[in-house]
Structures are given as C-alpha cells and as structure tokens.
Amino acid sequence: MAKSAQSRAAKSGGDSTPEEILTYYRDMLLIRRFEEKAGQLYGMGLIGGFCHLYIGQEAVVVGMQAAAEQGDTVITSYRDHGHMLACGMDAKGVMAELTGRRGGYSKGKGGSMHMFSREKGFYGGHGIVGSQVPLGTGLGFAHSYREDGKVTMCYLGDGAINQGQVYESFNMAALWKLPVVYVIENNKYAMGTSVQRSSAGTELYKRGVAYGIPGERVDGMDVMSVRKTGAAALAHAREGKGPFILEMMTYRYRGHSMSDPAKYRSKEEVAKMRQEHDPIDRLREYILSNKVADEAKLKDIDREIKDIVSAATEFAQQSPEPDPSELWTDVLLEA
C-alpha cells in the first residue's frame, strides 16, 4: 500500500482523496475475496489447523492502515489474514501458509495464526487470546526507547479485553507513556459468548479510564470513520502523550472458526448486518453517489482483485510441501 505525499497530507485531518478512497475499496475487497477463497479451500480440506475469517471486519484494519505511517508496527491475535494483507504482505505467501506450503510466510510451518513480516511491520499472528497485548506493548516500548516516532497498533478482541494481562499492559503503557494504540475489534462475540454475557461494563473503550488512557468508540463498519479517528489516536501516541484505546464496533459474518455451531446468534441478525452495514457496500455506494469513480472503474478493481486471489490460490496449491527435515529446524539456533 504505497503512501503518496497527497495521502500523507490527508492524514492531518482533511478528507480522503478520491485516489485514497479507491485504495480503501480495493484493500477491503482484497481481504473479502481472499477470505472467501480461504473459506472454500478449507472446505475442500486444503487448509489444516484453524482458519478464522475476517469477513465483515475489513473496514477496521484498512482504515487504521490508511491512517498509519511507514514504520508503524502491527500485532494482532488469530483473526489475522486481513491485517497481513492490509500491511502489504503478499497474498500468495499468506495463502500458501494457510495450505501449509513451503512458499508460505512461515515455510508452511505456522499456518493461519502464525505469520510475520518485519519488513511490513507485522509482528503476528498469535493464537492465545489476549497474550499479544503485552507483546504489542513491548513493540511500543521499543519505539519509545529508540525515539523513532513510530506507533504500535495492538489489536485485540472483545473477548481478550477480559484477560488480566491486558490490564497489566495498560498500566505499563500509561505509566511510561508508550506509543501504542490499542484497537479493540468488538465484533460482539467472544467465540460464542456475547459481550453482554461476558463483560461487566460493555463500553470497552472506557477500560483504560483507571489508568488515564483516553478511549473512543468508532463505527468499525465505516472505513472513513476508522481512518479519521485512527489518525487522531495515532497522532496522540506519536506526540508522546501515551497510549490510546479505540473500540471498533464491528461484526464477523462467519463463525468464530470453521466449526461453529452458531447457536449464539440468529441468522436474521447476521443478515441484517450484511444488508445494512456492510463496509464494502457502504463505500461502494459512497463512491458511486459522490462520483468518486464510476461502475466501470469499480469493475476494473474487482477484476484486479480476482486475479490476485486466483494467483494466490494457484500458488498455494502448487508450492511444495515442507521437507520432513523441517520438523527439527528453527527450534534453537544450530551451533
């Protein structure tokens, strides 16, 4: 995701340029189509292990990345494919990791939840709910220590917010004024348990109040709102004022993982979100009604995305499997 000088200017608070708006559309669409394909490949038995799809939540990470600067760092938990793509990681490498192939970002040894790219500032991909939050705080500590002016975006879910280590992290980040934006992706369900049934106090953006961490609730189904509020939060952290909490109100259309009894919500609820709040449909309407681009231009983007996903899918099936000797590598550095 190249950042033009124009887009940098936009980040100071002005509205997005037409070019940027089309980039958001493209990036969200890439995640959507990539995830749909991943779901299919899982169904075909080509993906083992776990596969948590990001469909529905695309506006969150795309909006945040639109507000971020080169060199900022990102860490998240296991619903992570969207974050990798938004950070600019190659769709081929991500898809090949899902299928456990040598060409994957973790040599086919990590899978869906465990991919990393230092070049793109993406520090994983972590499978234990909430445990990435202290790690993200450490990434922020490094930025602070080096005084490099960069910020860590540490993503967590509404389930993770009830883990104790989140609060140990909040305290340290506030105490040492670390440049960390904690992005809570509130998709309303911690696996099968709703926020109302698992959280005392459902205004999750207020969870930093005791530590003096400011927070804000954002319409996470609207990429423009995410970018705007995200930019303000990142600026706060970048200026040395300490951490910030953003609560993104969002929704996942698919199950928690690939086997989900879906007893905890109604089909009507999911359908209503898709029909009335879909982040891609909303942006598409905005683009057309504000004449940011015409149907033909959007079709070009659709085609471009389709090609990227097809190429990734092909690569992910053709890349060789890891050699059995890989079982013993990367455990300790060989002497």
Place this chain on the structure above:
Amino acid sequence: MSEITLVQAINRALTRAMRDDPTVVVLGEDVAKDGGVFRATEGLLAEFGEGRVIDTPLAEGAIAGLCVGLAAQGFRPVAEIQFTGFIYPIIDQMMNHASRIRTRTRGRLTCPMVLRSPCGGGIRAVEHHSESPEAIFAHMPGLRVVIPSSPARAYGLLLAAIHDPDPVVFLEPTRLYRAIKEEVPDDGASLPLDRAFVVREGSDLTLVTWGAMLKETMATGERLAAGGVSAEVIDLATLKPLDSETVLRSVAKTGRCVIIHEAPRTAGFGAEVAARIAEHGLLSLLAPIERVAGFDTVMPLLRLEQHYMPEEQRILAAARRVLAFR
C-alpha cells in the same frame, strides 16, 4: 443399550455427577449456551440451569483461581479449558494454590476441583490445540493427573476425579473423542485413580502408554502377535500417582519394555516410567528400555504432523530392537 463415544461418555459422567451431587458445578468458556467446543457439556445448561453451568469470560487464570475458592467453600467445580495450549496461564494457580492448599492449611482446606481439557495431536490443529502437557502437571506435588483412553474409562475415571477430595487434571485425548464407540452403562461407578490397566496380556514384551497413543500401541501389539510375539499393553490412565507396581510386575515377566507417548521426549512422563523400572526392576530387564515419543519441538502444522506423531511403524521398530537385544 447403545454405544457411545468418549466425548459422550464425558457428558454422561458430568450429568451423572451433577444429578448425584448438588455441589458439582461446571464452568468454562462456551460450556453453557454452546455446550462446549467439542459438545462435552451439551445439555447441562438445560438440565441444571445457569447457577451450576457457567459461561465464563475468556480468563483462564481466573477460572482456575475461582475453582480454588469454590472448592475451599465445599463445592466441586469442574472447569473446562478449551484447549491445552490455553492452560499455561493456569499453571500459576495450579502450582501455587490448587495443589498446595491441603498442605498449606494442614488439611483445614482442600481443593476438590477437576480441570478438564482436550489434549494431544492428530487432529490437524497445530500448536496450542494439539499439545500434551501431562508431564508439567505430573511434576506438581498435590495434583492427580488422569488421561482416559476409552469411553468406559473416561466415564469411570471422570466420576472418580470429581469425587476425589483433591485437585485432578483430567486430560481428554481430542483425537479419541469420536474415534471409538462402546457401551458405557450409566451406573455411577467410579474407576480407581491409582491403578494402571493391563489392556492386553502378554509375556515377551511390555508396551506402556496412555491416552490416545493406546490406539497405535494396541495395533502394534496385534501386529507383533501375528509374528508370534506376545506383547503386554499397559494403559497407565492415572499418571500421578503412578501405579508402578503394575508396570514392574509386567516387566518382571517380560524383561523388555517400550514406553510410548506423544509429548516431547525430553523430561516427558516416559522418563519417569523408565526411571521407576531402572530403580526397582533393573535386574529383570533383558534389554535397554526404549522410548517412542514426540520430538523436542513445537507441535507442527498439518503437513509435518504425521512425522511428529509416534505412529505404528516407529513403535514397531522400537519393539523389534528391544526384542532383538541379546
């Protein structure tokens, strides 16, 4: 009577324990409304209500700590930890509190809790979801560690674990959840928590294992039998306290022993079994003990998983080496 799976046997034992004893409560992530990720707690909410079947927030450390508090007040909490990879934050509570409450209070307080968790690999589910941490818990004084290997033993051992006055870590092999079916009468009868089971009698070689590896070990026993070798197979079932008597009696008879487990080799529970034999049965050995185990690495993703798991060929090769030793 119809045959049921291991996970249904767990469900049956939980239901029975809750019917028989109002102090039994079940708690964990998604155990109530969803009935658990593997459906082990299905139907409990409908029968026993929200007071006794509790969906908790995602907070494993606090779930375990809560159990210690409940148990100190006379309850018998049964907590489910969704996967063994999520169990590590709980080690603090198990090591520092659950396992030591009896000792620390000189018996004034006890901790009759059960920590249930699916364990082990072979389900294409990568690290966090495929691990075998039994040796970590077996190292903690004051805990019992139990791993069933069949529906009937799961039923009887879980009831025993719930009735036991001390904390029990109850690890359920995920890949056996729906792999075997057998008749399990709902008679409320417990199995002993201090005895290993001889599941195949033999005179030439002793194969010691537990949990899911019993499947491949039994298959190896059959294969050896076809070649005229009579292998005895022992399912330890309860790792702590270890029934070394049953193991030693068998080794005294056969003189040869292979220990099989899925967890990494170094300091795996097989090392303890081998040490017991070396301490108390060395002179009956006709060959060095062999261990067939997982490797000292992290549970790999699907395409390498088959190389990690101690499959039948590896067990058979070890058995043949031990048998050939003169």
